[in-house]
Amino acid sequence: MTYREAIRDALREALKSDARVFLMGEDIGMYGGSFAVTKGLLAEFGEERIRDTPLSESAFTGAGIGAALAGMRPVVEIMTGNFSLLALDQIVNNAATLCHMSGGQLPVPLVIRLGTGASRQLAAQHSHSFEGWYAHIPGIRVLAPATIDDARAMPGLALKCSDPVLIFEHIGLYNMEGELTSSWPQADIEHAAVRREGSDVSLITYGASLFKCLEAADALAKAGVNAEVIDLRTLRPLDNETIFASVRKTHRAVIVDEGWRSGGISAEIAARIGESCLYDLDAPVVRVCTREIPVPYPRHLEEAALPQVAEIVASVQDMMGKAA
Amino acid sequence: MTYREAIRDALREALKSDARVFLMGEDIGMYGGSFAVTKGLLAEFGEERIRDTPLSESAFTGAGIGAALAGMRPVVEIMTGNFSLLALDQIVNNAATLCHMSGGQLPVPLVIRLGTGASRQLAAQHSHSFEGWYAHIPGIRVLAPATIDDARAMPGLALKCSDPVLIFEHIGLYNMEGELTSSWPQADIEHAAVRREGSDVSLITYGASLFKCLEAADALAKAGVNAEVIDLRTLRPLDNETIFASVRKTHRAVIVDEGWRSGGISAEIAARIGESCLYDLDAPVVRVCTREIPVPYPRHLEEAALPQVAEIVASVQDMMGKAA
Amino acid sequence: MSDELPVDRERVLQHLTQMLRIRVFEDRCAEMYTKGHIRGFLHLYNGEEAVAVGVMQALSADDAVVATYREHGHALARGVPMNALMAELFGKVTGCSRGRGGSMHIFDKSRNFFGGNAIVAGGIPIAVGLALAFKMQKRNAVSVCFFGEGAAAEGEFHEALNLASLWKLPVLFVCENNQYAMGTALARSEAETSIATKATSYRVSSQTIDGMDVFAIENAARDALTNIHAGKGPMLLEMLTYRFRAHSMFDAQLYRSKTEVEEWQKHGPLITFTKRFKERGLMTEDDYQRIEREASKEVDAAVQFAEESAFEPVNELMRFAQAETQP
Amino acid sequence: MSDELPVDRERVLQHLTQMLRIRVFEDRCAEMYTKGHIRGFLHLYNGEEAVAVGVMQALSADDAVVATYREHGHALARGVPMNALMAELFGKVTGCSRGRGGSMHIFDKSRNFFGGNAIVAGGIPIAVGLALAFKMQKRNAVSVCFFGEGAAAEGEFHEALNLASLWKLPVLFVCENNQYAMGTALARSEAETSIATKATSYRVSSQTIDGMDVFAIENAARDALTNIHAGKGPMLLEMLTYRFRAHSMFDAQLYRSKTEVEEWQKHGPLITFTKRFKERGLMTEDDYQRIEREASKEVDAAVQFAEESAFEPVNELMRFAQAETQP
Ligand SMILES: Cc1ncc(C[n+]2csc(CCOP(=O)(O)OP(=O)(O)O)c2C)c(N)n1
Numbered sequence A, B: 001m002t003y004r005e006a007i008r009d010a011l012r013e014a015l016k017s018d019a020r021v022f023l024m025g026e027d028i029g030m031y032g033g034s035f036a037v038t039k040g041l042l043a044e045f046g047e048e049r050i051r052d053t054p055l056s057e058s059a060f061t062g063a064g065i066g067a068a069l070a071g072m073r074p075v076v077e078i079m080t081g082n083f084s085l086l087a088l089d090q091i092v093n094n095a096a097t098l099c100h101m102s103g104g105q106l107p108v109p110l111v112i113r114l115g116t117g118a119s120r121q122l123a124a125q126h127s128h129s130f131e132g133w134y135a136h137i138p139g140i141r142v143l144a145p146a147t148i149d150d151a152r153a154m155p156g157l158a159l160k161c162s163d164p165v166l167i168f169e170h171i172g173l174y175n176m177e178g179e180l181t182s183s184w185p186q187a188d189i190e191h192a193a194v195r196r197e198g199s200d201v202s203l204i205t206y207g208a209s210l211f212k213c214l215e216a217a218d219a220l221a222k223a224g225v226n227a228e229v230i231d232l233r234t235l236r237p238l239d240n241e242t243i244f245a246s247v248r249k250t251h252r253a254v255i256v257d258e259g260w261r262s263g264g265i266s267a268e269i270a271a272r273i274g275e276s277c278l279y280d281l282d283a284p285v286v287r288v289c290t291r292e293i294p295v296p297y298p299r300h301l302e303e304a305a306l307p308q309v310a311e312i313v314a315s316v317q318d319m320m321g322k323a324a
Numbered sequence C, D: 001m002s003d004e005l006p007v008d009r010e011r012v013l014q015h016l017t018q019m020l021r022i023r024v025f026e027d028r029c030a031e032m033y034t035k036g037h038i039r040g041f042l043h044l045y046n047g048e049e050a051v052a053v054g055v056m057q058a059l060s061a062d063d064a065v066v067a068t069y070r071e072h073g074h075a076l077a078r079g080v081p082m083n084a085l086m087a088e089l090f091g092k093v094t095g096c097s098r099g100r101g102g103s104m105h106i107f108d109k110s111r112n113f114f115g116g117n118a119i120v121a122g123g124i125p126i127a128v129g130l131a132l133a134f135k136m137q138k139r140n141a142v143s144v145c146f147f148g149e150g151a152a153a154e155g156e157f158h159e160a161l162n163l164a165s166l167w168k169l170p171v172l173f174v175c176e177n178n179q180y181a182m183g184t185a186l187a188r189s190e191a192e193t194s195i196a197t198k199a200t201s202y203r204v205s206s207q208t209i210d211g212m213d214v215f216a217i218e219n220a221a222r223d224a225l226t227n228i229h230a231g232k233g234p235m236l237l238e239m240l241t242y243r244f245r246a247h248s249m250f251d252a253q254l255y256r257s258k259t260e261v262e263e264w265q266k267h268g269p270l271i272t273f274t275k276r277f278k279e280r281g282l283m284t285e286d287d288y289q290r291i292e293r294e295a296s297k298e299v300d301a302a303v304q305f306a307e308e309s310a311f312e313p314v315n316e317l318m319r320f321a322q323a324e325t326q327p
């Protein structure tokens, strides 16, 4: 099964089991989804529940809010994170505020799915990773599935939540093949996952960078460094406990994030580690992030702009050398 | 002179000295500006250069980009940061990317002025501080004048810059009275300012919180704690050197930010201090930020949501008690 | 015009009561602002009362209402208790949004009153979404969306009207064209100044109505609702009206002349109404005085209620940062 | 129609050349994509060549052009060298954006070609701003903005057209109505399917043109420019055309039938043009063959240039993160 299929299965299950659920977004129906995630669902569920929208990100996101307020469970698809900026007013000024400012009267159980990330040479207006940026906003939850299990579980879990939930699906993962494990139904959106246990350094990451970290951990293992790899899974709220437990064990942390460094989620994680684990640290926290430029088109520059395995390995080795 | 007048004088000077400069925004002309900053400029410079716009944040911000590309020096006013979310596509996808992705052909010398911050009981859709959030975006510069001098200097400095510059003016400061010092013409947008020297702890802040920090420093002085107060002035790019020099001297840092904590500019500063000054720290960096909720309307809750002097003082005292 | 109800004494007094309650309430708000009991931005509805009252008369309890930051009148006409409204403006926990929203954010879920939105045009897509839900749920309800003529310049207006029409959703769009957006006269912000004309871009049928005539408004709303219930898709009513007071409490009104304001005031919704129905013998000056007194008393009570109410305890600040119930 | 130029052999061959250059270029791009030399999203212009060619013929060098992610044709017709264009698609430093933009981000400041924008409707406000500058600078230039019919649903279309009209700015809006936005047929996304009609909401005069007829397009553009230069404000031309290929290289075209595509292809801009002007004796089959051969050669050379060009050195990645020059 692919990551794409896992999400599709989750959406199909939700559509089948809950009449309130419907999908809405650009080209999710007749076209089959710009990344083919929703392919086949129109035929299965019909135009009423699989709604192709005009190019009107703000209106259909806002309509999702309204429908959620009236008891539906809309799943809005925004093709890529960059386009979601057109709907940001609705997300930040309305979806994120209504519950609190109405004194609890108006929770907004809206799910928004967005493609995110680089890797396909889509250049400066289609490649950015805004999930960490969104994680700054109170009132919403931000999920970033990296595994087949999480891709399968998260849409359903998001729909069980009364708050607006944004699910960032990395476009470089859609074709990833893998087996669904038997434990996927136990997945939650409260906890980060330790994807590899280790004792020397904690690689803290999420999304597509998870696989770069696992690869780096393999390489490091050969060099005798035992890296633990944490998949955050949920960027808001962050699971402090899992992060801190790991850092207290390894005494070193490297955060790997496809977002830009300054003011990204990597900063928040580093800040929290500094606040809560200062005396556990054997070395300064290191961040490996995307260069602070719009992601360029050509392969070699896109690769140079993004965090890569070699850079992760080098950062860890550098850090181990500097150990206190 | 008030902060408001200082900005107005700066705009007037720019309009007088450079024919390419013009102002554009909602109600900046006939109405005199929603916060009266531009009052009188219409009469002085006429409708051609003081342009009232329709309620179309995205279009007039985008038009600012276009005009800048064609050689003008537009100063766009967006009444408050919350409304700027409607123009975010233009700011992030266009203004911030054009120079780099065109290979340097298309710098965008656009200045955007925005009201920011709480304190006037304007509630959840008019009170937020997004300047730290914007500081995540490569390709733009983010300024936050706190003093009369900076209010007077920054618009002109921004207009001398070929990159898009966002100036966040705290709405709680517009009425602040003060004297312009003789050194304002030497102001730059590269450096943070040490507003008060101290040796025991660094209070790192910007905007309206500067005055809370200065007040806290006074209170702390009475209790025998000598606080240094840093006014960041520019949030992107951050002036690492001034921050690090202070922390290396005081060994303790408290960051005070009216933005939300998670993923705010406070996180970035804390992360950088952790990266570069880890072994200088006598205590974990502390962040005093706005509670992670939409800012509520009633005075007592607005105050409780925002950083306050007492909290800053208490944080420092707590930290001194814990000193290594 | 098949949906018109007869104009009898009962309905005349009823409409007068609703309009006067709003007028008296708004005037008192201005006073309370001066006294410092109300803070933040305060946008009053004086002069536009007929619009909210006329439209609300046509609605049923199942219908949903979305309004703007200038929504006290809508809340009152919709049946939000005046006590809860005034308490909200005072920032008290007995307010309809626990005091958290203030003037611009009046919510009352139990009355399907969905705000209170302080982003110009920000409520329009939400209203469309409510209507989408109603349609999918096969409920016989309509979503009514109020917004100013200034909002028509925003992209969200454009996107939302198209979406509503494309999907034939049960939305009644009510544009309160009070001639100004803050200090910007319509002709200085729109190349085409008829908002009703803009509706044709979306094949939304529309009508321009005298926004000072409460019965004309009610009738137009009833007709529109009949069409909407019949599945004909959304409709837009442009109400020509005028704001008698300043935009908010910070407005020197440099953008319009006193004469212009006075001219409009002569044709205000209360003056014209009273004159007409006195002439037709459906009400008397005594009626007016009595109703105004009653409204005053109701407002007195609301002020007292608000004054005596408690503030939300600070330790509840973080409540509802997330929803407390599961969907 | 005072601005029409005579249709003579010279102009026929000139237009044919421009259209064929685009057609051959686009076909070669598809090939290069399959070979892996071009990556990312690639949107081809086959079927729509007459629009860019016709409009560009009417422009002068001072006018500015803003286009979309489907802009190779516009760039070529505007005079962006084919070598620099192909090199850009290959991601080479000799590309017009140093290879950083790729297919969706073609920029050539020296030719007032301002992109290349991959956010649907994102370029429209920019075009309005260029025109604003031209007006303020009293330059006799026009800003021409191309966008698809799908873009008309975006709020930015609405806001920008109003602004341009309100301020009487010299903008020529060119809507390339190729019937689909990705897989969404116009009638499935717009309640009112005539984009020209929507222009009336902004008092922008508009015209619907056969987007397959290059001379009709050129004449309409010349007329429009005359009006715009005369200070009459912006104008919108809706070009009825069709995209012969898939939306991008990832598109199974499930949303339209082969027959539909074939039907439109029969009325394509090259077929109809060739037939008409052969009949009128203004060109021969030999002309066509020769021009196509020449275009092929030019494209061969461009491919060779692109292949042989270097990539930008990785150590220049951070260049232009900030502007290098002061304003
Ligand atoms: C997106 C946005 N831009 C600007 C404002 C500031 N603002 C508040 S009300 C207003 C005027 C709106 O005019 P209109 O829609 O005609 O409504 P009216 O106030 O006349 O009832 C403006 C500009 C805002 N609240 N939201």
Ligand SMILES: Cc1ncc(C[n+]2csc(CCOP(=O)(O)OP(=O)(O)O)c2C)c(N)n1
Residues within 6 Å of the ligand: A026, A055, A057, A079, A083, A086, D070, D118, D119, D120, D147, D148, D149, D150, D151, D152, D176, D178, D180, D181, D182, D247
């Ligand atoms: C804001 C935004 N939303 C969605 C997309 C994805 N997308 C790219 S092209 C396209 C279709 C646009 O159709 P149209 O405007 O008719 O232009 P055409 O491709 O037909 O030339 C879509 C949905 C995008 N690039 N930007």
Ligand SMILES: [Mg+2]
Residues within 6 Å of the ligand: C148, C149, C150, C176, C177, C178, C179, C180, C181, C182
């Ligand atoms: Mg108005």
Ligand SMILES: [Mg+2]
Residues within 6 Å of the ligand: D148, D149, D150, D176, D177, D178, D179, D180, D181, D182
């Ligand atoms: Mg199209």
